[in-house]
Amino acid sequence: xxxxxxxxxxxxxxxxxxxxxxxxxxxxxxxxxxxxxxxxxxxxxxxxxxxxxxxxxxxxxxxxxxxxxxxxxxxxxxxxxxxxxxxxxxxxxxxxxxxxxxxxxxxxxxxxxxxxxxxxxxxxxxxxxxxxxxxxxxxxxxxxxxxxxxxxxxxxxxxxxxxxxxxxxxxxxxxxxxxxxxx
Numbered sequence: 460x461x462x463x464x465x466x467x468x469x470x471x472x473x474x475x476x477x478x479x480x481x482x483x484x485x486x487x488x489x490x491x492x493x494x495x496x497x498x499x500x501x502x503x504x505x506x507x508x509x510x511x512x513x514x515x516x517x518x519x520x521x522x523x524x525x526x527x528x529x530x531x532x533x534x535x536x537x538x539x540x541x542x543x544x545x546x547x548x549x550x551x552x553x554x555x556x557x558x559x560x561x562x563x564x565x566x567x568x569x570x571x572x573x574x575x576x577x578x579x580x581x582x583x584x585x586x587x588x589x590x591x592x593x594x595x596x597x598x599x600x601x602x603x604x605x606x607x608x609x610x611x612x613x614x615x616x617x618x619x620x621x622x623x624x625x626x627x628x629x630x631x632x633x634x635x636x637x638x639x640x641x642x
Contacts, residue, residue, distance in 0.1 A: 476538040477511065480575070480614035482549060484516050485590070486527040490604040491597055493555045493562045500556040501526040501564060503606075507536035507549055507571065518556045524604075526553075531616065541571040549574065551606055553595065565595040567606040576612040 484503050492499050501523075503516045512535035519526035540547045548568040555562040569591060595604040 475511075477535045478538040478540075478614070479533050479535045480507075480549075480610065481531050481533050481616055483531050483609040483616070484528045484551065485607040485609060486522075486525070486529070487553060487595060487604055487606045488525050490524045490526070490553065490564050490595060492524050493564055494557070499523050499564075501553055502556055503528060503532075504552045504554065505532045505534055505549065506552075507534055507540065507547060509550075511536055541575050545570070545572055547571045549610065551608065553606070563598050565597050565603055567593045567595045569593055569608070569610065574610040574612065575614055 482505060484505060487501070487503075490499075490501065494500075500518050500520055502518045504513055505515070506513045514532035514534050516528040516530045516532060519528060534549065536547075548570050550566060550568050552566045553564040555564050574591065590607065590609045592605050592607050594602050595606050597603045
């Protein structure tokens, strides 16, 4: 039995303990338009360790190069990774949805040590709002666009997303419904 086989076997018997964090993927601006014939329909793929867990946002049908998702995603990774690896990061890859294939638009990274600052989950004043804007990098390595996200310092939102009222899309839907009721 080779060393690699024994490591794989050991991992099956003792699966790593996983930690889960939440991130609100808000929006992106000024992305490269990789769809030249049709309108770009972007979505985001979020992960810390791609081989352990990957989360996706919905496809934004209308935003084009300025998509808005306002979606909380939960990402799992090996417990202790944030403390043991200073380069461990929350990765967000943005793709343009297509009928034949998904085209990469760009990617952004936020180091876990920069966003997971601890805090006391039972004390809201210890868990401030931390909205972050990071550069989106094209697959070619050139910068193109910005990504807006929010990661709570504890890795969990203390107020459930459903109770927050800052979503533009939710307000627009409510306005549309009220107009339909009046007509």
